[in-house]
Amino acid sequence: MDDLIADFVAECREMLEALGGEIVAWEAQPEDRARLDSIFRFVHTVKGNCGFFEFPRLEALSHAAEDALADVRAGRRAPDAALVNAVLAIIDRIAEMIAAIDAGEEMPAGDDSALIHALTAGAEGPAAPVVVAEGQGRATAAPRTIRLSIELLDRVMSTVSDMVLARNELARRLRESSTDVSVDGAFERLSAIIAEMRDAITRTRMQRIENLFVGLPRMVRDLSAELGKQVLVDVEGGDVELDREMIEMIRDPLTHIIRNAVDHGIETPADRLKAGKREIGLLSVSARQSGNQILIDIHDDGRGIDGKKLVDKAISNKLIDKEQAAQLSDRDRLALIFEAGLSTAKEVTSISGRGVGMDVVRSNVERIGGIVEVDSRPGEGTRMTLRVPLTLTIIPALTMSVGSQHFAIPRAAIEEIVRANGESVTLEHLGGAGVATIRGRRVPEVSLAEILCLESNVSEQDRTLIVLRPAGGDVYALSVDRIHDHEELVVKPAAPAVMATGIYAGTTLADDGSPILLFDPAGLAEVGGVRLEVQERAARIAENSAATASKATPVLLFHGLDGGRRALRLAIVDRIEEVPANAIRKTAGQVRVQLGDAILPLAGVAGADLGSEKVRLFRLNDGSHEIGYAFAEVVDFASIDNDVIHADRLGEVSGVSLINGEPAELLDAHWLFANYVGATAQAIEQLSCRIPGWDPWMQNMLRPLVEAAGYRVIDDAEEQEADVVIASIGEEFAEGEGEKTIWLRTEPEAASKRENSIYRYDRAGLLMALKSVAGRGQ
Amino acid sequence: MNTLLLVVTIGGERVALRAAAVESVVELDTLIPVPRAAPHIAGLSALRSRVLTVVDCMRSLELGATDCSDGIREAAVVELDGHHYALIVDLVEDVVDAQSDPMPVRAAMEAGWARVSQGMIETEIGPLLLVDVAALVAGTEARAAA
Numbered sequence: 001m002d003d004l005i006a007d008f009v010a011e012c013r014e015m016l017e018a019l020g021g022e023i024v025a026w027e028a029q030p031e032d033r034a035r036l037d038s039i040f041r042f043v044h045t046v047k048g049n050c051g052f053f054e055f056p057r058l059e060a061l062s063h064a065a066e067d068a069l070a071d072v073r074a075g076r077r078a079p080d081a082a083l084v085n086a087v088l089a090i091i092d093r094i095a096e097m098i099a100a101i102d103a104g105e106e107m108p109a110g111d112d113s114a115l116i117h118a119l120t121a122g123a124e125g126p127a128a129p130v131v132v133a134e135g136q137g138r139a140t141a142a143p144r145t146i147r148l149s150i151e152l153l154d155r156v157m158s159t160v161s162d163m164v165l166a167r168n169e170l171a172r173r174l175r176e177s178s179t180d181v182s183v184d185g186a187f188e189r190l191s192a193i194i195a196e197m198r199d200a201i202t203r204t205r206m207q208r209i210e211n212l213f214v215g216l217p218r219m220v221r222d223l224s225a226e227l228g229k230q231v232l233v234d235v236e237g238g239d240v241e242l243d244r245e246m247i248e249m250i251r252d253p254l255t256h257i258i259r260n261a262v263d264h265g266i267e268t269p270a271d272r273l274k275a276g277k278r279e280i281g282l283l284s285v286s287a288r289q290s291g292n293q294i295l296i297d298i299h300d301d302g303r304g305i306d307g308k309k310l311v312d313k314a315i316s317n318k319l320i321d322k323e324q325a326a327q328l329s330d331r332d333r334l335a336l337i338f339e340a341g342l343s344t345a346k347e348v349t350s351i352s353g354r355g356v357g358m359d360v361v362r363s364n365v366e367r368i369g370g371i372v373e374v375d376s377r378p379g380e381g382t383r384m385t386l387r388v389p390l391t392l393t394i395i396p397a398l399t400m401s402v403g404s405q406h407f408a409i410p411r412a413a414i415e416e417i418v419r420a421n422g423e424s425v426t427l428e429h430l431g432g433a434g435v436a437t438i439r440g441r442r443v444p445e446v447s448l449a450e451i452l453c454l455e456s457n458v459s460e461q462d463r464t465l466i467v468l469r470p471a472g473g474d475v476y477a478l479s480v481d482r483i484h485d486h487e488e489l490v491v492k493p494a495a496p497a498v499m500a501t502g503i504y505a506g507t508t509l510a511d512d513g514s515p516i517l518l519f520d521p522a523g524l525a526e527v528g529g530v531r532l533e534v535q536e537r538a539a540r541i542a543e544n545s546a547a548t549a550s551k552a553t554p555v556l557l558f559h560g561l562d563g564g565r566r567a568l569r570l571a572i573v574d575r576i577e578e579v580p581a582n583a584i585r586k587t588a589g590q591v592r593v594q595l596g597d598a599i600l601p602l603a604g605v606a607g608a609d610l611g612s613e614k615v616r617l618f619r620l621n622d623g624s625h626e627i628g629y630a631f632a633e634v635v636d637f638a639s640i641d642n643d644v645i646h647a648d649r650l651g652e653v654s655g656v657s658l659i660n661g662e663p664a665e666l667l668d669a670h671w672l673f674a675n676y677v678g679a680t681a682q683a684i685e686q687l688s689c690r691i692p693g694w695d696p697w698m699q700n701m702l703r704p705l706v707e708a709a710g711y712r713v714i715d716d717a718e719e720q721e722a723d724v725v726i727a728s729i730g731e732e733f734a735e736g737e738g739e740k741t742i743w744l745r746t747e748p749e750a751a752s753k754r755e756n757s758i759y760r761y762d763r764a765g766l767l768m769a770l771k772s773v774a775g776r777g778q
Numbered sequence: 779m780n781t782l783l784l785v786v787t788i789g790g791e792r793v794a795l796r797a798a799a800v801e802s803v804v805e806l807d808t809l810i811p812v813p814r815a816a817p818h819i820a821g822l823s824a825l826r827s828r829v830l831t832v833v834d835c836m837r838s839l840e841l842g843a844t845d846c847s848d849g850i851r852e853a854a855v856v857e858l859d860g861h862h863y864a865l866i867v868d869l870v871e872d873v874v875d876a877q878s879d880p881m882p883v884r885a886a887m888e889a890g891w892a893r894v895s896q897g898m899i900e901t902e903i904g905p906l907l908l909v910d911v912a913a914l915v916a917g918t919e920a921r922a923a924a
Contacts, residue, residue, distance in 0.1 A: 166826065405810065452813035495831035495861040497917065498822075501814040507822060507829045515810050515822035515829045527814070 008049050009102045010147065015042045016095050017214065023088060024217040030072075030079030039087065040069045046094060057112055058097055064116040065090045086118035150244070153204055160194075160201045161490045167194050169513045205245070209287045209294070210238035212247050216258065216285060223262045230269050230280040231262055237287035242294050243390060249368045250296070250388055253361040257298050257384050258285070260358070265302030265382050275379065277301065288596055289390075290577065296386040305376040307333035314339065334374045338362040395491050397518060399484040399510070400466070402449045402456055406516050408489060408508065413521040415467040415475055416637060417483060420460065423639050424554070427460065433529075436465055436477045439554065443467065445477040446528035451503070456481055470521035476530045478521075491518055503527050555666070556618075557635040557659055560604055565664045567657075568629070570637065572669050574621040577628070578614050584630075587772050590676070593617065593628045594764055599771055601676035602628040603652070620669065625677040629667070636660065688712045689770075690722035697760075702726065702744075705763065709770045724770070729757050742769050781876040783901060783908070784854060786867040789841040791891075794874075794899060794906040801855045801862075803870050806832065809851075818917035820844070823864060830855065830864040838917045839890035844868075856911050863915050874901045880908045 019042055026035035043065040050059035065087055071077040093115060100106065167190070174187060213235045224231040266272075266281030273279050282301045287294060311325045314336050320328075328336075337358045358372075365372050370388035389412065397408040398417075416438075418425050424439045434445030445465065449456035456463075458481040465477040489508040494517070498504055505520040555567040583594045584602060593602040593615075602617065617628040638659045644666060646655040654668035689711040691698045703713055706726070714722055729745045743757035744766075758765045782797035804825055809832060811821040818837040823830045832853065836844045844851070844866050853864035880897030887895060894913040898905050 162828070165828075169824075169826075405813075454813055492829060493861075494829070495819075495863065495915075496859075497819050497833075497915070498812050498815050498831060500816065501812070503814060504812075509824055509829065513824055514808055515824050517810075517812060517822070 005053060005101065008053065009098055012046060012049075012094075012098045013102075015045065016091070016098070017211075019091070020218050021214045023084075023091065024221050026079075027081075027084045027088075027221075030084065036069065036072060036079070039091075040066065040073060042091070043069065043094075055097070055101070058094060061090050061094060061112050061115065064119050068119040083119065086115065089115050089118065153201075153244075157201055157205060160198050161492075163194055164198055164490060165509050167191055168509065172513050202243075203241075205243055206241040207244045207247055208238060209240045209242050209247065209296075212251055212254065213238045213285065213287075219255070220258065220262055220283060223259065224266075227263065228268060229262065229266055231266055232280050232282050234282065234284040235286070236284065240287040240289050240294060242388075246294075246368065246388060246390070250365065250370070250386060253364050253372070253386065254285075254296065254298070256358075256361050257386075258283070261298060261300040261302065261382065261384075265300040265304075267303050271303075275303075290596065293387050293389055296388070297383060298386075299381060299383045301381040304378040304380055304382055305334055305337060305374070306378055307336075307376075310334070310336045334376055337374060338372065395489055395518070396486065397489045397491075397508075398466070398486055399516065400464070400480045401482045401484060402452060402480055403454045405454065406484065406510065406514075407448075408487070408516050408518045409466065409468070409478075409521065410505070410518065411486065413468050413470050415469045418465050418467065418477075418637070420463045420465050420479060425465065434477075434479075438465070438467065438477070441475075443475050443477045444530045445479060446525070446530055447479045448524075449479075449481070451524060451528045458482070468521045468525070470525055476525050476528075478524065478528075489516070489518065501527075554637065554639050555659065557638045557664060558618075559632045559635060561615075561630050561632050562606075563632070565635070565662065566631075566653075566667055567638065567640070567659055567664045568618065568620075568667045569669060572620050572622065574619040574626065576616060576634070577619055578616050581613060581615050584615060585768070587768055592768070592771070593630075594768075595619070595628070597763070597767075598626070599764075599767055600626050600628045602630060603672050603676055604629040604631060620672070622669070622673050622677075625673065627672060627676045629672070640666070687723045688714050690714050690725045692727065695728070698726065698728075702760070702766075705766065706770065709767055711770065728760075742766070783874050783876050783899065783906065785871040785874055785901075785903070785906065786854060787869040787871065788835045788867050788909075789839060790868065792871065792906060793909045794876075794901070795854060795856075795865075795909055795911060797873055799856050799911050801857055803852065803854050804864065806830075806851045806853050806864060806866070816917050817843075820866060825855065825862070825864070828862055830862050832864045832866060833915055833917070834866050835914055836866075838914050839888075839894065840918060841890060856915070858912060858915055865911070865914055872903075874903060877901055883907070 019039060022035045022038055026032055026039060029035070043062045047059055047062035047066055050056075050062060068077070068083060068087065072079050072083070077083070093112065170187070171191070174184070216235060217233045220231050220233045261283055262281075266283065267275065267277075269279035272281065284299045285297070286299075287296045289295075307330060311320075311328065311333055314320050315322060315325055319336070319339050338361075339359060362372050365386055365388065368388060370386060373385040373387070374382065375385075376382040396411040398411055398414060399406055399408045401407065418438055420427055420436075426437045427445060428435050428437070434447065436443050436445040447456075447460075447463075448454075460479070463479040463481060464483050465479050466483075467475055467477050469475045487510070491506040491508050493499070494504055494507045498507070498517075501523075503519060503523040505518045505523075508516050508518055510516045554570040556570050556573055557565070557567050560566050577595055579593055579595060584605065585592060585594075591602045591605050592599050600619070604617070615630050616632075617630045620627050620629055640657050640659060644655040644657040647653055650668075650671060652667060652671060653665040654671070655666045656663050657666060658664075689706050691703055691706065691713055693699065693715040706713055711724070723740070725741045727741055727743060729743050744760040745757040746760060748759045748761075758769060760766075783794040784797045784800050784803075785792060785794055787793075806823045808823055809821040810823070812819055818834050820832040820834040820837075823832050834844045836842050851866050852868075852870050853866050854870065855862060855864050857863075876899050878900035880899045883895060883898045886892075891907065894909045896908040896910045899908045
């Protein structure tokens with residue numbers, strides 16, 4: 001019997017979870033039959049099982065809800081707000097009771113007759129002011145799954161990690177002893193199987209972020225109802241997968257940010273109307289994967305963050321003084337919301353401002369190796385971005401050494417690596433404290449050898465400085481004897497006695513089987529005596545005056561896809577991205593790459609075979625446009641100290657110089673942008689697109705997309721000639737001279753091969769088509 | 779009652795560990811020091827691709843330090859709260875049956891030994907001091923904090 005009850009509870013839980021989003025969606029569209037059916041199924045299941053288990057109150061509740069919903073299904077009754085609220089209340093009560101059964105407690109006391117009475121037609125109930133953006137129009141089908149305990153999965157994961165380490169050790173032993181080819185072959189096979197297994201087991205720990213998102217519409221609905229606001233929630237990217245542990249870790253920060261957005265960000269309907277906005281606030285939450293990071297954007301179109309108010313508050317709270325305040329950039333001002341003890345809310349409400357501030361959000365996110373960024377415009381809204389790594393157990397790290405001992409440091413915290421005797425670096429000692437000046441920026445310097453009380457046989461000038469930005473702090477430089485290698489390390493927690501030192505984050509085994517300690521950058525700084533909070537702001541003051549002094553140009557040295565040794569000025573490299581080879585396509589006479597929603601021209605691929613593997617590329621930015629440049633591997637950061645021999649012909653390469661003792665081709669960034677982006681950018685301004693004015697789908701859904709792509713949209717009523725026309729398949733109209741038509745179809749599959757059309761929800765395809773027109777315009 | 783005991787020598791003294799707590803007896807060859815860790819943490823070592831935290835029992839008992847410079851040391855591997863430790867001992871002697879329950883030692887012991895003592899236990903080779911593995915691992919730090 002107990003087993004049966006446990007199964008019943010688990011089943012109800014699962015249904016309740018799946019129902020969370022459905023209910024709110026049903027409320028927005030009460031006539032949506034699919035959703036009504038799934039809610040009906042839930043109460044029906046509960047009712048059926050309760051009779052069997054003798055839970056009379058549950059039975060009465062679910063019975064009443066079933067009757068009311070059956071009336072709606074039969075068309076005898078129209079679903080109104082009162083009914084929706086009553087059903088919601090009943091489902092909440094059922095959830096409470098199920099939780100109590102699960103915990104083996106007494107049923108929560110209370111009378112259910114009021115709830116049941118609220119279901120009767122014409123009963124009074126508060127109206128709920130929330131609307132939800134339309135999601136997919138079908139009910140979620142139950143996937144074929146089995147239930148596994150998370151402990152079991154964790155155990156399998158840790159066994160597999162051990163297996164990987166055991167394989168590494170075996171590999172080392174095999175290398176040491178001479179073995180015949182057949183043993184090597186068998187071992188290779190074993191290695192491959194283990195690698196595959198690790199991938200698979202890592203995936204079992206992955207969960208769709210939907211699990212985190214599914215409760216959001218309901219939460220926002222309840223919140224906005226409480227606050228008397230109207231909020232439209234738009235959730236996107238629920239299919240992005242993330243480590244289960246990670247999802248749990250970001251649940252609280254995400255909830256907090258959303259509460260803040262609804263409470264402080266979005267204004268009341270009256271205020272919004274006064275400000276000339278729609279009375280319904282828009283809150284969009286989206287997730288996407290970028291390399292080995294997950295980006296979660298939370299964007300509201302509310303009143304934004306008042307940077308000046310933040311600064312005033314920070315001054316009155318003595319976090320900064322007036323002089324420092326004057327030096328702050330806009331970004332720094334906004335970043336002040338992450339300081340402890342700052343809240344711009346006038347009064348503390350029941351929703352937020354309960355002492356848990358953004359500083360807690362930031363430290364929680366940073367603890368798992370993530371970053372929170374904030375961007376806001378007063379009156380227009382706020383965007384918060386969470387960047388978190390995909391998984392916790394395998395950490396990319398850099399190995400280095402002091403004396404004869406090797407250590408590792410998480411790569412995520414490393415900002416750059418410079419040589420202590422490099423051109424743009426000076427090391428000074430002020431009262432025994434080290435200060436490194438790197439390209440005009442003063443950063444505190446600590447010697448790893450000193451922190452660890454180890455003997456170093458490398459003189460101070462010959463050491464390497466690792467510039468670190470630990471979670472929750474500002475940069476500092478760590479001087480080490482030698483840098484070794486980038487490795488992906490399987491990190492295990494270290495024994496308490498080791499963790500008590502405060503400078504280690506865990507232990508791992510190197511490929512040669514010896515243990516390596518992984519540092520915690522924040523802990524190192526603390527033990528090294530670096531004060532992290534105040535540094536950055538003070539450092540910037542030195543920057544302006546010192547910047548002119550440094551003459552050497554920092555460059556990034558890399559190997560191109562064709563193997564050429566090249567260098568690119570560091571300043572124009574925005575970041576490095578990794579994309580699957582199929583995201584790179586040749587369209588409209590130019591190779592382009594798709595990065596999330598953006599399509600960038602791609603350079604550096606001429607004559608190279610992309611294969612089917614992932615391709616890494618630099619994202620270059622000239623301030624207003626972006627292009628990609630594909631490469632094979634990054635060699636080093638370097639600076640150009642030698643003369644540059646200029647190329648005699650204009651092209652991708654502007655010259656050759658000796659960098660780190662070997663010749664390298666210098667890429668001409670100006671030429672790259674001029675050739676890959678110049679013509680397109682100019683063309684976009686003049687292009688226009690004609691969209692039928694009578695088609696609401698085109699006007700409401702397509703138009704924003706087309707406008708975002710840089711087109712001016714004109715109505716078919718206007719006589720003007722357009723560069724491109726978008727029309728639905730089967731529609732008849734006169735094609736104008738020189739106009740290109742993009743045909744859209746409503747079915748994902750084309751009716752015939754000859755038909756040159758794009759599925760109307762194929763966003764990437766549409767953008768590609770629009771861009772290719774822009775490309776032809778030049 | 780049939781408790782098996784592992785008889786080891788630490789600092790020249792013959793003591794007993796509960797055999798059930800000991801996973802294996804190994805010879806350590808590599809030892810990676812852990813800078814800034816408590817003095818009784820001799821370092822890290824690897825055993826069958828697991829990281830072992832190596833505890834110098836001499837230091838833990840405030841009897842001086844074990845000389846680790848000559849390479850191979852004998853150690854008893856124990857698991858505590860999911861972490862594996864290797865306890866460096868002078869010598870691993872034997873496994874014997876306990877012939878009594880631990881009884882309090884009524885004479886005054888040296889401070890280090892008193893801290894790790896779980897009492898005296900009778901065996902076929904005479905009375906032995908039963909040593910608490912967790913106290914050995916915790917070292918002097920825990921006592922200072924208590």
